Amino acid sequence: MPAPAIVFPADPLNPRRPDPHFAWEARTLRELGGEQYLVDHDALLAGDVAEAVRRVPEDCGPLWCRGWMIPAVDYAAFDRALADRGANLLTSAAGYASAHELPGWYGVFEGATPPSTWIPLSPAAGRPGAEQLAAAVERLGGHGPAIVKDYVKSRKHEWDEACYVPELSDLASVGRVVDRFVELQGEFLAGGVVLRRYEEFARAGGGDGTTDGLVNEPGAGGGPAGGPAGARGRGGNGERPVEARVWWLDGEPVLVGPHPDAPGQSAEPDLTGVRPLVRALGCRFVTTDLASRADGSGWRVVEVGDGQVSDLPRGIDASGLLTSLIAA
Template identity: 30%
Template sequence: MRAGVLFGQGREQAFPDGFDLEAHVLEDLGVPLAGFDIEDLVHGDHHRILDGLPRRRHRWLYCGWMLPHEDYTALHELLRDRGDDLVVHPDSFETAAYLPCWYDLLADHTPETIWTETEDPEEAWELALDALGPPPWILKDHLKSARQWWEKACFVPEGADLERFTSICEGLLEFHADRFQRGFVVRRFVRLARLPYATPGHPVFDEHRVVFWNGEPVAHAPYHDIDVDPLEAVPFPWLSQVSSTT
């Protein structure tokens, strides 16, 4: 079974936002690549969604939007039905993507965090106050934040009370709508290094991504596509030990 990269792309997109370079490199290397309409997947319209894939059997590495577990599982099942497979099993995807699934592994190296299994802002407020102390905090659901709506649905500022926190929770629910994942996550806010660039709606921090394969780091690069110096070495070498246990 040959390995390839499967892009989830929006309608009328050649490749997902930000992945054009990766796609061109894959083409130059002769790595099989294909795409499907990710909007059909997330809206449950699975009829002929994978018709554009080559007939030869492949193990696909998914590349695209961060999907809820149920959508990623649906993609996995659709591929299995046609004799293909995903490189990353849905169980492994859930472990890596959903904060409550990985938090214990990284608890000593990541901001203190609480979460709920409900959409009740008051429950999240009380748990956060007890465990984290007063704001500032970061708010998200189990899968992802809404930092595009930084003040409305993500950042809980110093001095915020229950009424303000509830409003921010409602903003997060509005942002994710029916894609809200499992419950609220509240994290202690850490003042990271900021970059001298303006992005509408939220600050830009000096973030870097590390890619692991079989428990070993194989690549790292700045997250933002701007003029940032790359790191000379893989950050946080202990991550190799953590990733090898998952």
């Protein structure tokens, strides 16, 4: 069996090169002696999956992919098209969906992640009905702040308008935030609407700096996603919560780094409670985004992701991660 290769998205302007966003990762892989192939991400999303995998050689064996997020249904088609060429993605379509979409991982992480509920919805179905929303609010306990997202992404950059719900018992305002979220997601709405109880997490820049494991680097400003605009309405001190992104391969943490939205902020989370959950999920390559509760009572799983489509902050040393992938 050959060592796994990694497929990257091709540069849409130059299909023989990796997409510029992934070029440094591809370069690191090459320096490590790893094999890489290119796929056409746009063709994949357009449903032309044969075209998407055209440059992957026949019978090339085991593959990981590193690239942009792919809807679960397109990943399944990608997996089949590669299998037809004698290449096998090491994350199955079912495994991808369970790490990539909140309802897929929530049951395993329940208790370690903010309480959540969801309303399945197709992009064509429009907004959820008032009764559906009221029932979802009820399932979350009926009151207190919450956040809105879909099975995969939030609109955290439109925090007040389409993400943060100050009070669940105000059903009219829940409806407004959800409607706006659905409207802005448009055809990209993934799976349905998720409501999650809001929890206060430790932030960079004072106040929470005493919390174990948070390393507040001088000058770490939070980047474009941080800062007061992004944090309005969060009731905090104007900085985004500090999240650590942990990359797991076969149940072991192979890289603990910053969240790509705030590459200058690092954290050293306690992984004791998360490790058995990652193992229970049973997916080989996943990420967990962890934040420390503001009251210091421990680390919470903000989000789980498939490691193939989780963003890797530029400038991080990815050689250990990539070495592990091609040895897996």
